[in-house]
Amino acid sequence: MTQEIELKFIVNPVALDSLRNTLNALESQHSEPRQLLNIYYETADNLLRRHDMGLRIRGDNGRYEMTMKIAGRVIGGLHQRPEYNVELTSPELALAQFPAEVWPEGISPDEIQSQLNPLFSTDFAREKWVVTHGKSRIELALDLGEVKAGEQVEPLCELELELLEGETADVLDFAKQLVAQPGLRQGSLSKAARGYHLVHGNAEREIKPLTVLRVAPKATVEQGLEGSLELVLSHWQYHEELWLRGNGKAKAQVLEAVGLVRHALALFGGVIPRKASTQLRELAATYETMLATDLKAPELAFSAESSQAKLALTEWLVGRQWQKFTDEKANVKLAGSFKRFADTHLSRHAAELKETFQRPLGDSYADQLPRLARETGSIRLLAGVYDDAKTQPWLDNWQGLRHAIATRQQVEIEHYRNEAISQAPFWLHSGK
Secondary structure, X not given: OEEEEEEEEEEOHHHHHXXXXXXXXXXXXXXXEEEEEEEEEEOOOOHHHHOOOEEEEEEEOOEEEEEXXXXXXXXXXXXXXXXXXEEEOOOOOOHHHOOHHHOOOOOOHHHHHOXXXXXXXXXXXXXXXEEEEOOEEEEEXXXXXXXXEOOEEEEXXXXXXXXXXXXXXXXXXXHHHHOOOOOXXXXXXXXXXXXXXXXXXXXXXXXXXXXXXXXXXXOEHHHHHHHHHHHHHHHHHHHHHHHHOOOOXXXXXXXXXXXXXXXXXXXXXXXXXXXHOHHHHHHHHHHHHHHOOOOOXXXXXXXXXXXXXXXXXXXXXXXXXXXXXXXXXXXXXXXXXXXXXXXXXXXXXXXXXXXHOOOOOHHHHHHHHHHHHHHHHHHHHHHHHOOHHHHHHHHHHHHHHHHHHHOOOHHHHHHXXXXXXXXXXXOOOOOO
């Protein structure tokens, strides 16, 4: 088994020549493009997908390799997951050659092999550059081709940075050189994820309003911080994909996510020193300002400012860079109960909302939309320590008020304002 660590970028086709010039200028070991055909396999009931496993056979000039990737962690475009590779003499599955540790309890490779069938394929030319950066060797693979499932086809134009030897931090640091110019954006969707979507008809992905953050029982404040920013980054990337595919309404979700990066950092600002996140907040604010312009989706999503902000957030999370700035007192707070932290801050944010909307605001409601978005966004990062049955009605009233203000429905505004400010707290230690 190897631990695959890859940073994936989607490449804007119009920037391809510029990117190739950048890569060719590197001091590297270069390999000419090779055509790779990958067949992905699955059972009729998606057994592998349900266990977050991916199985493929790759053909490369008469050589074959069977690969199984199992559940790992994805932050931004950084994929960290165990990978098992087996050389084959022919393009036929031989699951018994994988070690027993690959298989979840109750799954037999002998039984599952007869149930597997080709599901979709990826066919692309891969050109490679291997560079040394810091203490690490990094492979840069430029893939141009397509994902295909039946009659459904999607183009591939992406760059993968894979850590061959060394430290993950070097991959992220090296990537800063690449995103200094426009044309790249971090891609959280693997080739397999795109293939599965094609198999199911390539239906238009739906806008997903920001959910509440769910954390493990007895989560620490530090785990709440990490979970908050991972949730926001995932929301950003998901809706950026929709926006680029032509759903103009998704831009509002991207804008909300980028703003919530700063609000989340402010939420934990009593524990994490501001200097720990100065650059990250500045990059997010710069891109947030750009999003308010009339630039088109490709210009914004593939801009250097967008890529630098997302990469900085990824690096901050993966390297837990706040730990460089915390003292012993702060570390004690970080190790404390996230639920207790949530109770305290739910009371604070709810009090600010109630004070703002305690009385009718006449023609000034629209002026309070940024505050309403900020406060409710922060509350969504805290409310998940309680059940939906308690939190959702409370949040729905504030969301109703926000929608009514945005759509200028005066009667609805006053209805939701009265409902929102009169509802009882759903959290403990509220003072009520």
